[in-house]
Amino acid sequence: MTDKVTNDPADEPDGVEDIVVGPAGDDEDEQNLAEDFVEIGDADEVPEELREDGPDPSTLPATGLVSEFHDLTSAQAAYLVSHRETSSVSRSPLFYVSALLLGVAVIAALVVGFQRAGAGIGEAPDTLAVVGVEQEQADAFGQQLGLPVVSVEDQAAGEAMLRSGEAGAVYVMDPTGMQQASLLALDRDPQSILDTLNQPIPVDYLEPPAVASVVADPVAWGMAIAVALGTLTLGAALTQNLRTEKRNRLAEVIASTIPARASAWGRVYGLTLLFLTFPVLGGAVLLVGLSIGQRTDLAVALLPALGWFALTALTSAFVVLSAHLWASTSSSRRVRRTGYAVTVVLTLAGVLAPLVLRAQETAMLWLSYVPLSSPVAMPMRYMAGQAEWWEGLAAAGIAAVVGFVIYWLAAAAYQRTLLRGAGRSGLKAVPRKRRSARTSA
Amino acid sequence: MLDVKGLTVTSGRKTYLKDVSFTADSGRLTGVVGLRGSGKTELVRAIMGLIDADEGTIELAGTELGYGDRQNFGYLPSERGGYPRMKVLEQIVYLARLHGMTLGAAEKNAVTLLARLDLSDRAYAQLSHLSGSEVARVDIAAVLAADPDVVILDEPFDGLDAESAEIVFGLLRDHADSGVPVLFTTDKWRMAQEHADDLIVLAHGRIIGEGTFDELQGDERLFVARFATSEDAEAAAARLTEAGAESVDVEDSSISFTAADEATAADQVRGLASLRSFGPRTRDLADLFRESV
Numbered sequence: 136m137t138d139k140v141t142n143d144p145a146d147e148p149d150g151v152e153d154i155v156v157g158p159a160g161d162d163e164d165e166q167n168l169a170e171d172f173v174e175i176g177d178a179d180e181v182p183e184e185l186r187e188d189g190p191d192p193s194t195l196p197a198t199g200l201v202s203e204f205h206d207l208t209s210a211q212a213a214y215l216v217s218h219r220e221t222s223s224v225s226r227s228p229l230f231y232v233s234a235l236l237l238g239v240a241v242i243a244a245l246v247v248g249f250q251r252a253g254a255g256i257g258e259a260p261d262t263l264a265v266v267g268v269e270q271e272q273a274d275a276f277g278q279q280l281g282l283p284v285v286s287v288e289d290q291a292a293g294e295a296m297l298r299s300g301e302a303g304a305v306y307v308m309d310p311t312g313m314q315q316a317s318l319l320a321l322d323r324d325p326q327s328i329l330d331t332l333n334q335p336i337p338v339d340y341l342e343p344p345a346v347a348s349v350v351a352d353p354v355a356w357g358m359a360i361a362v363a364l365g366t367l368t369l370g371a372a373l374t375q376n377l378r379t380e381k382r383n384r385l386a387e388v389i390a391s392t393i394p395a396r397a398s399a400w401g402r403v404y405g406l407t408l409l410f411l412t413f414p415v416l417g418g419a420v421l422l423v424g425l426s427i428g429q430r431t432d433l434a435v436a437l438l439p440a441l442g443w444f445a446l447t448a449l450t451s452a453f454v455v456l457s458a459h460l461w462a463s464t465s466s467s468r469r470v471r472r473t474g475y476a477v478t479v480v481l482t483l484a485g486v487l488a489p490l491v492l493r494a495q496e497t498a499m500l501w502l503s504y505v506p507l508s509s510p511v512a513m514p515m516r517y518m519a520g521q522a523e524w525w526e527g528l529a530a531a532g533i534a535a536v537v538g539f540v541i542y543w544l545a546a547a548a549y550q551r552t553l554l555r556g557a558g559r560s561g562l563k564a565v566p567r568k569r570r571s572a573r574t575s576a
Numbered sequence: 577m578l579d580v581k582g583l584t585v586t587s588g589r590k591t592y593l594k595d596v597s598f599t600a601d602s603g604r605l606t607g608v609v610g611l612r613g614s615g616k617t618e619l620v621r622a623i624m625g626l627i628d629a630d631e632g633t634i635e636l637a638g639t640e641l642g643y644g645d646r647q648n649f650g651y652l653p654s655e656r657g658g659y660p661r662m663k664v665l666e667q668i669v670y671l672a673r674l675h676g677m678t679l680g681a682a683e684k685n686a687v688t689l690l691a692r693l694d695l696s697d698r699a700y701a702q703l704s705h706l707s708g709s710e711v712a713r714v715d716i717a718a719v720l721a722a723d724p725d726v727v728i729l730d731e732p733f734d735g736l737d738a739e740s741a742e743i744v745f746g747l748l749r750d751h752a753d754s755g756v757p758v759l760f761t762t763d764k765w766r767m768a769q770e771h772a773d774d775l776i777v778l779a780h781g782r783i784i785g786e787g788t789f790d791e792l793q794g795d796e797r798l799f800v801a802r803f804a805t806s807e808d809a810e811a812a813a814a815r816l817t818e819a820g821a822e823s824v825d826v827e828d829s830s831i832s833f834t835a836a837d838e839a840t841a842a843d844q845v846r847g848l849a850s851l852r853s854f855g856p857r858t859r860d861l862a863d864l865f866r867e868s869v
Contacts, residue, residue: 196754198747198754200685200720200721201723202677202681203680204678207647207674207675207676212674215670215673215674223662226661376659379659382657383653384653384655385657387624388651388653388674391625391626391647391649392647392674392675393674
């Protein structure tokens with residue numbers, strides 16, 4: 136006899152209602168197993184709060200896709216483009232390396248600044264003017280010190296020599312003889328004279344600078360590096376992304392969905408804002424470094440220059456990135472390369488010119504208003520105490536106006552040439568109208 | 577329903593499209609097939625409004641399309657790649673949002689499409705890390721994620737392996753079934769023949785054939801007769817031509833010709849010297865194209 140069970144009712148053992156029949160003991164196991172399960176019944180019996188919130192499957196299309204739209208304005212389209220550009224560039228190794236280089240450059244500038252301050256490197260002449268002594272006495276004094284010493288009749292004559300650069304300092308004795316003598320310098324420590332005197336002596340300034348030149352010079356170099364590194368890195372990324380869009384014909388997808396000007400504006404303003412990373416990073420490293428070096432007084436003195444630097448650098452970055460957009464729109468490879476090279480050269484020349492011409496006050500005045508050089512020249516003038524508060528604002532305004540003019544030309548060229556290089560040339564990008572909102576489940 | 581009426585596109589002396597008219601019906605896959613340089617890409621770009629047509633109009637559901645009316649057209653250009661450094665999911669969501677789709681819907685659709693295209697495990701990979709077939713599928717997902725009102729694909733088979741092409745066409749079929757006109761171009765005759773409901777055959781910027789594959793085949797059928805030698809085949813071809821047979825073509829020791837039906841063809845070959853075999857031959861789209869050109 137076998138225990139085989141079939142679906143034939145005739146095979147069903149007497150007294151057994153369940154079609155499943157097992158060996159002895161199974162009934163008990165089955166009972167235990169049944170106790171482990173909770174009967175949930177039909178879906179209708181599931182409490183409302185426990186039901187999954189989802190669409191009715193019968194109403195979903197075969198594609199399984201939802202279709203929810205909103206009016207996409209030009210500003211929103213520009214935001215989407217800018218978000219894509221900034222998130223893509225900020226994750227690129229080029230951006231990381233540039234930011235790292237800037238940090239290293241600022242730290243190097245700090246070290247150099249501290250060393251120069253410690254070593255007392257100055258550029259003042261080493262001639263000492265002494266007030267109210269005979270020339271013979273002055274000569275003897277000079278012979279004793281090993282310095283050229285000249286006699287002047289009064290302090291005014293000494294100040295004239297300081298301004299003309301004939302003397303590095305004026306030795307001023309207290310008329311009452313009650314107090315210590317002091318040195319009068321133009322705008323920086325007469326370090327060689329101080330070293331020769333070999334005694335602590337107070338120094339007064341005829342034109343006291345906000346920041347000593349030994350610190351201001353490395354800071355200005357740091358600013359130049361920040362502007363050059365930031366604008367050239369982001370400019371290269373902008374150019375590369377535009378070429379990718381042309382090569383993969385993504386430009387056609389963009390042209391068929393959003394206005395060309397929204398695409399142009401999105402990438403320029405997004406990368407301009409991303410550029411702020413560089414001055415903010417550089418400024419933060421500088422201020423932290425000065426604080427660690429226990430030069431918080433210097434950090435505070437640098438703040439106005441750093442603030443105006445950030446503003447003028449931002450507007451100048453707008454100029455440079457607009458120029459990069461303009462240069463990269465051409466369908467001619469030669470024109471693109473030439474435009475890119477010219478933009479790079481102008482940017483580097485702009486940031487380096489103030490460092491080269493820093494001794495010439497008139498040149499610095501002009502450079503502080505010229506976009507590209509203003510982010511370096513204007514803070515240098517602030518650090519030297521030569522600029523009024525409104526001059527930084529004026530320089531930033533000029534750069535912004537120039538930037539908008541270049542951007543307008545670049546956007547027009549971008550719109551005109553968006554589809555060139557991706558097929559037949561001479562095609563006009565299409566202006567887009569707003570679409571009506573469409574929402575459906 | 578997408579209507580193309582009298583489309584002519586020229587540039588200088590070159591004519592890319594000449595008086596092209598056809599209809600891509602909603603709910604059907606329309607394949608534009610032709611050799612490279614036949615004007616397929618220009619046709620697609622003109623439909624998308626990316627180039628100005630010298631003459632002709634494009635209408636959607638009876639309304640002529642102007643600038644700005646194609647925002648929810650799903651468009652696949654002939655080049656592949658997208659943004660190489662962007663993650664797959666981000667890329668699809670970004671392109672869907674350019675159509676005005678909400679973020680939530682774009683993300684949901686992207687996930688759904690990646691699952692259907694067997695790319696779920698690549699959602700967070702950079703596009704540059706994907707294989708050519710995967711990139712091609714991502715591009716398809718990017719086109720469909722905005723649940724477009726019209727789908728226009730330029731050479732969608734490029735970069736796709738046979739299995740992926742089947743998956744992609746399953747998706748496109750679903751879109752067509754949801755009432756969307758789906759138009760694609762290709763130079764792969766067999767793929768077009770297998771997947772398109774309606775075919776537009778393009779040559780030198782002109783339509784030389786239009787309709788379903790059965791309609792394109794027409795009433796005449798192709799028959800093949802094989803002979804002992806090529807000389808016999810040549811002689812038989814001459815006799816068939818004299819007897820009024822059409823499209824007679826000799827290849828080695830066999831000849832092909834068209835006839836209305838098998839009985840007519842059998843009558844024509846009956847009595848030919850050294851006939852070895854005779855029978856019908858199925859013409860594919862490539863044969864039809866060759867005959868037309």
